[in-house]
Amino acid sequence: MKTPWHQDKPYFLVDDGEMAVAWVPVDVVHKEVSAMGYVRGSHLWGKSFKPSDFKTESGTFPEVGGIDHSDLEQLDLDRLPQAKIVYFDAEPGDVIVHHWATLHCSTGNTSSDRIRRAASVRFACDGCRYLPRRSPPEPFRNTIDIAPGAKLESSERWTQAWP
Numbered sequence: 001m002k003t004p005w006h007q008d009k010p011y012f013l014v015d016d017g018e019m020a021v022a023w024v025p026v027d028v029v030h031k032e033v034s035a036m037g038y039v040r041g042s043h044l045w046g047k048s049f050k051p052s053d054f055k056t057e058s059g060t061f062p063e064v065g066g067i068d069h070s071d072l073e074q075l076d077l078d079r080l081p082q083a084k085i086v087y088f089d090a091e092p093g094d095v096i097v098h099h100w101a102t103l104h105c106s107t108g109n110t111s112s113d114r115i116r117r118a119a120s121v122r123f124a125c126d127g128c129r130y131l132p133r134r135s136p137p138e139p140f141r142n143t144i145d146i147a148p149g150a151k152l153e154s155s156e157r158w159t160q161a162w163p
């Protein structure tokens with residue numbers, strides 16, 4: 001399955017500051033085995049795009065149950081600057097780190113005999129605050145014990161990586 005073009009930022013219940021996403025492959029990854037692709041420099045565009053529903057390549061997440069993305073832009077896939085798209089081969093032991101506003105995707109696994117697994121670890125910088133807005137599902141939404149607007153580092157929920 002392909003991962004459609006998206007930014008991570010509009011999915012996260014986080015405001016202020018910046019976040020980095022570390023993508024860690026468990027299998028050998030190349031273009032036929034769902035390599036990650038990135039639009040170079042897209043984190044500097046100052047844009048936030050409507051999150052994808054991850055089911056269709058161009059679909060956005062349905063705005064139901066109070067989810068409202070009217071403040072976000074529709075990503076126009078036909079206008080992605082092709083010359084700036086980079087794909088990376090990767091293997092176990094590699095880590096690819098991207099900014100939470102970087103547009104990224106994966107190519108899909110077209111091989112018949114290879115699996116492709118990966119983990120994604122998110123790092124928030126000091127100053128990021130909890131933003132309990134209605135957005136696509138985040139696993140920690142229902143168990144969170146931090147006040148709206150509080151800095152993430154004020155909760156023991158998040159492990160401090162660098163003091």
Ligand SMILES: O=C(O)CCC(=O)C(=O)O
Pocket residue numbers: 002003008021023034104105106118119120
């Ligand atoms: O592994 C994938 O295909 C997508 C990962 C991703 O979008 C992410 O880690 O932010």
